[in-house]
């Protein structure tokens with residue numbers, strides 16, 4: 470098998486990166502835009518030592534689980550790799566991704582539950598981050614997602630997985646930036662003004678917070694006027710912020726954000742609690758699905774009588790706040806100061822007085838205290854927890870760890886470590902937060 474070979478194959482499985490898997494001469498081939506049971510004609514795009522990659526040229530016999538994608542850009546955009554697969558079958562494939570991770574990485578034999586579907590499978594994504602650039606010749610502003618494995622922007626005019634207002638705001642920015650002499654970013658030359666547009670919209674009240682990420686360190690007049698025009702054009706925009714990022718990096722947001730017009734947050738309501746989400750605070754992108762997770766975690770904590778709970782990797786203390794009325798005491802620890810400041814306001818406004826907040830690294834916090842918690846909720850970023858953080862968690866938890874994870878591979882790795890330390894993985898419950906993508910959130914219950 471070599472590059473550019475054209476072959477006909479049957480897809481046998483689905484990979485954790487959202488591609489079909491076929492076998493050719495005993496070697497694994499990852500095939501884009503293909504799902505199990507498809508017979509497809511493919512073209513080999515890359516051959517490595519242990520596997521090859523391919524794209525689908527033609528579907529010869531479609532899997533019965535194929536469906537027509539509802540977005541015309543599905544193939545080029547790369548954001549919704551699974552949209553051509555029937556939603557119920559997407560959930561089955563995601564369950565298989567979690568099972569594979571648990572078996573291969575985690576050596577865990579706890580059965581994986583059926584995933585809980587997202588309450589909405591369109592317009593569910595309430596945070597968008599579009600890279601911005603401009604065309605070479607005409608200087609037209611373009612904004613959208615990067616094509617898969619590239620930094621080439623697909624200029625997205627309509628995206629059915631996010632609220633419609635996001636398309637309208639982006640279109641306004643595309644059309645009007647040139648009128649204010651705002652240029653799009655040129656990644657290679659590191660020139661131009663506007664790098665990204667980040668929009669956080671509320672599923673609760675439909676309001677939006679717009680953040681313009683600029684390649685600069687201070688506000689300038691034309692930027693100020695442009696921000697004002699955006700703010701005044703849309704009734705549903707409650708704030709326009711500027712984030713400064715002049716570094717040569719793929720990280721979207723820089724350290725500093727300034728609110729130029731309106732307020733620096735949108736409100737979201739989950740389980741009767743109102744949260745404030747800022748430009749640089751973490752909050753789940755699918756609030757309705759997140760609500761299912763919070764309810765699940767709260768039900769688990771309610772099985773204990775007045776427990777003390779550590780909410781680690783807390784963001785704006787979302788778990789801590791959501792479960793505060795079934796706990797004696799909650800300690801939320803989060804390293805991002807801006808998130809803790811937002812959480813402080815939320816505590817005041819929701820009248821919560823049994824929750825303490827610490828703006829600190831989880832491991833450092835745990836090393837600095839002697840107290841033990843009945844239950845610890847861990848919700849780390851994709852890279853999971855360090856062994857040191859897990860050791861400290863074990864030393865400070867009496868009864869149970871509830872591990873919330875957006876990455877099955879690092880969850881499996883960490884569950885393996887905890888099992889080796891004598892813990893039992895009681896259950897693994899997937900939740901679909903990111904419909905039509907290969908991503909899947911999981912909640913594992915771990916007891917001692």
Ligand SMILES: C[S@@+](CC[C@H](N)C(=O)[O-])C[C@H]1O[C@@H](n2cnc3c(N)ncnc32)[C@H](O)[C@@H]1O
Nearest residue numbers: 751782783784787803804805830831848849850
């Ligand atoms: C997946 S988010 C979870 C946030 C929150 N639990 C929620 O559901 O909205 C992970 C959070 O961990 C924070 N974080 C990352 N590393 C950390 C560390 N070493 N100590 C404390 N917080 C950390 C990030 O800033 C981010 O807010």
